[in-house]
Amino acid sequence: MPGPAEPTDPAGPTGTLARWVADLSLDDVPSPVRERAKHLLLDGIGCALIGAGLPWSRVATDAVLGLEPSGDVSVIGTGRTTSAVGAAILNSTFIQGFELDDFHPLAPLHSCSLVIPALLSTAASTGAADGRDCLTAAIAGFEVGPRVGYTLHGSQMLDRGWHSGPVFGTHTTAMTAGKLRGLTPAQLEDALGLAATQSSGLMAAQYEAMSKRMQHGFAARNGLYAAGLAAAGYTGIKRVFEREYGGFLSVFGEGHQPDPAPLTGQLGQRWETSIIMVKSYAAMGGLHGAIDAARRLRNELVGRQISHIDITVGETVHKHGWWTPQRPLPAIGAQMNIGYAVAAALLDGNVLPEQFTATRLDADDIWHLIDRTEVHLDESLAEAPITERFRTDVVVTTVDGVRHHARVDQPHGAPADPVTNAELVTKFHALADRVTDRARATAIEAAVLNLETADGIDHLIELLAAPVTGALD
16 A cells, blocks of 8 residues: 655655655756756766776676676676666776766765666666656756755765765665656655665775775665665655654764755755766865866976975865875775875876876885875864865975975866866766777767657666776776
8 A cells, every 4th residue: 555645744854855856857957957967977987987997896896796696787897787786886886996986075975976876777677767867866866965965064074084975875876766766755755764774984995995986886775775665665764864863964963063954955946966076087086186286386396306295285185185105005095195196196297097007006206205295284274165175285395495386275176167068078088988999988978968868778778888998907
């Protein structure tokens, strides 16, 4: 017997969000937001293609396929299939595989690694979604995750040692999959409750663990389960965002004043999809300002010997991106460490896959600079306007005593200086063309950018399924 269609408190934070997701129509979404959403999906797919053939991704693939039952849902770039859940974990892991994927600057999470697995696994397992439905569901996911993050003051979760993306990300996947399934507001309330009780993630994974790449995958799996359970009538925590005992905000927000208001504030007026940042470098997002600064200084440093590097950042980047690295540094640690990123940018002029080969990770010139690097905390940035909170100063002192200084308030890709859609297409091909042929990459681009006019996404799934080569082979 079907349950109620409405959430238990339609006017509360959880109920309001559930009703908004249920009612969302693509016609409600401004055209620039729709276009940006498609381009974000293209960026995530490019990251998945290059991520599928990485050494640690191959380990993940063999491990997950050994644990999951057989199935017919494609695992991107491998030519292999598994269950919907197994595919969600792996497709997410590939998107997160090389720290090239999108991130939200204020409520840190990697949205495409949550949205795309939900779309592909839900569409493949239900067979009931056209391209327009998929784009609408993707936008629902892009909107929900950051709003959950805002309730916990975004980067404060990183400061406290949580891997914020998997904490906020279960809701992202649950709402993407739930919207695609056509769940009622009451079922979406259950899905939010089922997602929230599975939120987790420890940031210590950043130092050396392969699991850093998979933690958004755990969230994708959990959110997929949440939507599927709710669709079957299995109930979740009601009013999960407002429960005083054991609710999402009361538990995760203990000690730092969670605020439910941003969960639903300006829904349908302010679009988080437009705020999501596209990365230019294969490194943690908080390091991009330092990389930009280092690249600005390179021309000044030609022919000069560096004696010291001083980097000054705010609390979140300092906690998340600085520790004294030990040689040899694994790729994941290097991609998180501001000392390595700046050294690579100064020496090579970029921070891309080439900077994370085994040879480069253990190169003497890199470590010569790391050993001369100090990173300083500017506590005042914690109270600075949000546009300045991630300000980064890099000062390089040469042996002749000359100090070369560059300051970056916001890196390229930040909301005030976004990566354009045209730049994003160029990035997609720079990634995809490394690991597959240009014709396939062009066909994928066309399928994604014409998503809302497609009868379904079977063609896109077929394009994504075939094996890719290894970017680091």
